[in-house]
Amino acid sequence: MGCGGSNCTPDAGGATAFATLDQWCQVKLVNGDIAPESGVTPYSLNTPLFSDYAIKRRTVWMPSGVSAAYDDTNVLSFPDGTVLTKSFGFADDLRKTQPTITWVETRVIWKTAGAWQAITYRWDSAQKTATANPGGEVVPLSFIDANGNPVSANYLVPSSPQCAQCHNSSEVLQPIGPKARNLNRDNVYPDGNTQNQLTYWTAKGLLTGAPDPSAAPKLAVWNDxxxxxxxxxxxxxxxxxxxxxxxxxxxxxxxxxxxxxxxxxxxxxxxxxxxxxxxxxxxxxxxxxxxxxxxxxxxxxxxxxxxxxxxxxxxxxxxxxxxxxxxxxxxxxxxxxxxxx
Amino acid sequence: MLRRVSVVLLSAGALALGACSSSTTPPPDAGAAVSCTSSVPPVCTVPAGATESSISSAIAGAAAGTTFNFAAGTFPFKNTITVPGVAGLTFKGAGIGQTILEFAGQTAGSGGISATLGNAALRFEGFTIQNTLGDGIKVEKATGVVFYQVQVRWLNAADGGPNYLRHGGYGIYPVQSQNVLVDHCDISGARDTGAYIGQSYTIVVSNNTVHDNVAGIEIEASRNADVHDNVSTNNSGGILVFALPNLQPPPDAGQPNDATNYVRVYNNTITANNTPNFADPSGSVAQVPAGSGIVMLAANYVEVFGNTISNNDTLAVANASYLVLNPSFNPLDPAQNPTGLNPFSSWVYVHDNTFSNNGGNPQGSNVYSPDGGSNGPNQLGELFQALILYGAWTSAPDVIWDGIAPPPYVAPIGDGDAGVPANPLTYYFANNHNANVTGSDWVNVNLPKVYIPGPPPSINVNDLAFDFYPFQVTSAPAGFPLPAVDAGILP
Structure with missing residues (x-):
């Protein structure tokens, strides 16, 4: 295990959270962007949550030999050991095609012993280390929006209970995004190939029971x-x-x-x-x-x-x-x- | 070997770093830190000067049964304090005005303290929380929650100042909960209700002082509530007992719909609730005319006794139907009324209260608005104002009824009480002191009966006819006195 080095193995976590993000071996920063570690799958959504114009990177990982069960309406039924991450970064200027991104936090939600748990890791200003921040933090930010106007945001890194407030389904912590209708879209993978995510997940052994994407529900892309x-x-x-x-x-x-x-x-x-x-x-x-x-x-x-x-x-x-x-x-x-x- | 950090006992001051970290990261803000004992359950000491980061981290990782003891001092917060959904948490300060949770600089979250993840045996005691954006303390889906000697207030001006939008809706706001106690609290400045208990059951609201809110205390869509020995003054309305359609019923099988049942309002002092109604016009509370003492709306089995109700400019006690707020409402239409709420108040027994100097300057429309605009039409206020100013009496009646009755008690406009049984909604009145009466105790204004689908009727004072009902009884009617809330099951 390399702790953010080149040869770490993704970890399913346990009852408590790691102190730093690198211990999960799910994502790392490469050339100023979040990159999945080996064996970790990036994904995207048709219509995501708006978070103060944050740029987001999402990943999914499961231990070998287990997979999520397809669900037509609800969040996919993920197995124990699943780790999802979502990283939030802010571009200096949303007009740029290659902006400088400051990564603020990476949230980890993982399933262990039948229950999901969540914590967020706050990236340091040097963009070297992301450290557990269960108490949350209000982060003042400023950037240029797509129309060239300066924006000041009070971006909220949520506390752990605030994670649970949104990720709440009848008082049980749940992921929100990975529903079939929101995943049913093409994604560009690190190897350069483009494939429908339901198809890709099925091929990679991450998902069972999914119909052909043409037969699965599909959420509209809000801005397309x-x-x-x-x-x-x-x-x-x-x-x-x-x-x-x-x-x-x-x-x-x-x-x-x-x-x-x-x-x-x-x-x-x-x-x-x-x-x-x-x-x-x-x-x-x-x-x-x-x-x-x-x-x-x-x-x-x-x-x-x-x-x-x-x-x-x-x-x-x-x-x-x-x-x-x-x-x-x-x-x-x-x-x-x-x-x- | 990888190190893990326990979320449970994590605080910023004790943050363990990963084995591979190359540098130490200082806590986000330097300052005194929360320290917790390793005993079970833990006791966490929050010293003066403890930072928001330290406090929020400790709370986020709280184990079941943890007590947080806040020292005297002012603790500034930028973000809502969100309470994890574990049992037995206590947040205790050094007393009202001693420990102050200050949200004047809040920039994130909504409300001051949020405990919506289903807490059992939750307790707030001995502190002031002030200037929150949004509600003061919101608790949802709790089983057993106590607010004892908690002060919630907004210090920026409510009337005319630019900050009125920053006055939260509710001061103390338990909802969808059971076994709720609000005792010896002091709540002021809420742009809706100081102590609002909604969609809940087994409730005691006692010994509180609520002032300068739109409504002092409200029980809504709830059952089995005792509201007693409170002082409610200088609000727009003193105490409200309401039900509204389309609310979720309390979280158990004991009540099929969102009705309000079995509420006792007793031994309260309800005086001079004449503050202009500064609620947002969207909410039903904006319909409460300034100068109201106790208003019941679509509530059933309510016993009002032993209260001193004085100097409220519009009315002392009123019974109203939800149809006054929404004349086109058809209670028989499942789409409009999915839970089958009875929109009429009924079985209301008002006895042994002391009234003085109410109704002297009835307020109809709530024309007041802090931003200079109109606070919108107010059918309830206009109706009661018309009724009170009718002029058939030299002093206004203390207890009034909107006169809307369910079928088959339909009276045509302007025929007095012809066709209407003496007491269609089972209102009773006995042994009140100094009540202003003019031949009878309850008065009623006949309106077009609006439960029939169709265009909403307009309320024109020239169409009103007034009836005087002798609802006086000499002994408690059937079903009364109501049983007390079982205090033994309160936490």
Missing amino acids: PSTGTLEQRARAYLESNCAHCHSPTGEAYTTGLFLSTLETDPFSYGICKHPVAAGPGGGGRPVDIYPGNPTLSVIPFRLESTEPSIAMPQIGRSVVDTAGLQLVTDWISSLTGTCGS
């Missing part, structure tokens, strides 16, 4: 109109940014607002639904989504705010995702109908 209608893309955006809490098994189930793309009841996904316990977050607007009228709708109000008592999601966003806000606003504008009162 070729992948879905305005409604499909807006709802994909709301799912990935909101449904981890706004689901019947998430923290915000008390609100009755459920934002998964699988939710079919318009009232439940906000159409003409009065906010519950929103406090100042209601913005004086009568319903979560007023068809045709974004200015009467609570959801855009919460997406366009950076006030922590108002902004949604509650954790992980300190600047406005202007493109995401525009998408949701456009969708609400496109809706027809009226609300009773």
